[in-house]
Structures are given as structure tokens and as C-alpha cells.
Amino acid sequence: MNLENSLIDQLELALANPELSKRAELLRHVADLFVFGSSKFTDAQIDLFDEVMSTLLKHIECTARAAFGSRLSRLPDAPRRTIRMLAFDDAPEVAAPVLEHSPRLDEASLAENARTKSQDHLLAIAGRIRLTEPVTDVLVERGNNAVAVRTASNGGASFSAQGMSGLIRRARDNGALAMCIWARPDIPRETLLKLFVHASEMVRRKLESADPRQAALVRSAIAEGSDELQSMARAGSSEHARALAEVRSLHTDGQLDEARVLGFVGARSFDKTAVALSLMTDLPIGAIERALVRSEPEQILILAKAIGLSWDTTKALLTFQPGLAQEPKERSKERLEECFASFLRLKPSTAKAALQFFRLRERAGRDPVH
Known part of the structure; x- marks a missing residue:
């Protein structure tokens, strides 16, 4: 009860004060209390923190929000509404740590975020320890090349047939993405070979078009690269x-x-x-x-x-x-x-x-x- 009265009293004082620095200072104080007592609070106390934090977040500057979000991003009992507010913040520097690390974001929230927010938000999601198929489906479909590469190189990512098909299709004109896919142990070698053959032909055509006099060297380099990568794939299979x-x-x-x-x-x-x-x-x-x-x-x-x-x-x-x-x-x-x-x-x-x-x-x- 003392904790609740103290938080409520401080919240009322902060919101009555027009200075943003005072509110940011209170948020830092509340964050200190929560981080120090994390894993020891009851559900009711976490709900109270959620109310206080989410209210203060609406009234402070971006730098303070980013620092606060970074502190809460890895806590397993962080208040859910507050975490969602941070994750859906338009400022990538605020949202990114939470999107990449918070265990309090569920699959539906991540997929929704990936469908609606910026490419920087998607890039942060792509770095999570685990990514489920509904989330990677959106990342592959909507993400830019950097997002696709980070998603493909994420060993904790799972892909649906639709997502994998989209990844392979995009990799045909993206050498970095193709190499990330080649490194994944969960991709059938038959699929990998199809990818590399098509990518090789595409690269060869571009290089030959740019410098026809080097066509023979280009063909040789592509063939040697294909042999080397195929040998690597067989060795690990x-x-x-x-x-x-x-x-x-x-x-x-x-x-x-x-x-x-x-x-x-x-x-x-x-x-x-x-x-x-x-x-x-x-x-x-x-x-x-x-x-x-x-x-x-x-x-x-x-x-x-x-x-x-x-x-x-x-x-x-x-x-x-x-x-x-x-x-x-x-x-x-x-x-x-x-x-x-x-x-x-x-x-x-x-x-x-x-x-x-x-x-x-x-x-x-x-x-x-x-």
C-alpha cells in the first residue's frame, strides 16, 4: 500500500508540473523502483506500475523514452501496456530495443507492428532470438533488403512455405540474401541449388552485359563459385x-x-x-x-x-x-x-x-x- 500511495502521489505532482524534465525524472525513478524489484511484484503492483509508466510516457521527450525503453526491454515481467506503447512508438530509437528483446511482446503484436511500422522497426524485430512463421511472413513480404537479410540470417527464425518461397524469390537478385539462405541448415539443398543456379545466371548476365570482353572470366568465376558453395553445402549435409x-x-x-x-x-x-x-x-x-x-x-x-x-x-x-x-x-x-x-x-x-x-x-x- 505504501508503494501504491507513493507512486500515485508522485504521479500527481509530476503531471501538475509543466516541466518535462520533472516528469522524465519521475519516470527514471519509477523505472529504478521497478528494475530493482523486478520478479518480486504481484500482478496488482505490476498493473499499478503499468498505469503510472504509460501515463508518464505520453508527456516526455524522445530521448527519455528511449532510455526508459532500453531499461525495460529485457525484463520478463515488464508491464505489458507500457511495453506495447514503447514498441509502437514512431521513433525507432525508442521502439527498437523493446522490439528486439522484450519477452512481453506476443506473436500478434509483433506481426501487427511489422505490418504497420517503419523499416527500422522491422529491422529490430528481425533480430529477435526467436521468430515465428506469421511474423517472418510479414518481414519477408514487407521488409526491405536489410530486413530480409537479417531475417534470413537469424538462426531462431522459422519460415512457412509461403515465407520461404518469398525469401528465395527475393534472393535471386540479392547476393547477400542468397548467401544468408545458403548458410541456413533448415533449407533443403535442392531448393538452395535452384536458388544459386538462378542467382548465378542473373549475376552472369549482368556482368557480361557490363563488360562483354570479360565474359569468359565471368563464366569461370561463376562456375567456380557454384562448385565451392555446392561443396560446402554437401559437406554440411x-x-x-x-x-x-x-x-x-x-x-x-x-x-x-x-x-x-x-x-x-x-x-x-x-x-x-x-x-x-x-x-x-x-x-x-x-x-x-x-x-x-x-x-x-x-x-x-x-x-x-x-x-x-x-x-x-x-x-x-x-x-x-x-x-x-x-x-x-x-x-x-x-x-x-x-x-x-x-x-x-x-x-x-x-x-x-x-x-x-x-x-x-x-x-x-x-x-x-x-
């Missing part, structure tokens, strides 16, 4: 390690055949499919991975024909490519018919000659199966 051991064993025992490949595709095992084709074609794993995820089907048709795969298996392999999955059903059907016609026209001898060319081109040995 337990799924790839298991697939490599299983498929190599089948190959050693003479049991790696078309039926196995079709089974791998049917199970949607990108790693097993890629390793199998690498062993059967004697091509580096990186070259196979890129062929599987590119939108152009020609290389898959050539490789399949060269090692004697049927059209049914070849058609199944094409389903890994993004074009067929993303196009309207009618257009996808037309594309498959065009691929089928090309596959029938392609002579095995021509395909084997092309495969030999691919081997020579990749023979530098920079991307072995590993």
Missing part, C-alpha cells in the same frame, strides 16, 4: 553423406541401375538421384546437381539418353527442374511433349559424344563426388 554411402555401395555391388534411379526420383531423394547419375555418367556431382535444377532440360535429355535411360525415367528426372513445377498445367504438358520429341530424335551415339565432351570440360577435378 548428413542426408548427402548417407545418400553417398548407400548409392556408392549399390554401385560397387553392381546393383545401381535404372530401376534404382527411378525409385530415388519417386522417393524425391535429390541427393540419391544426383549421386546415382554422377556415378553412372562419370560426371562430377556438382555438374549433375546443376543440371537437375536448371530450367533448361537439354542436358538431362542428353545424359539420360547417353546412359540408356527410358523416357519414363527421364521424364521423372525432369520433375526436379523448377520450370515444369511452376508453369501452368497445360504449358507443363506442352513442355513435356516437346522434351519427348527431342528425346526420340536424339541418337544414342550423339548423346554419348556429348557426354564425353561434358566429361572433358569437367575433368579439372575440382568437384569430385564427396
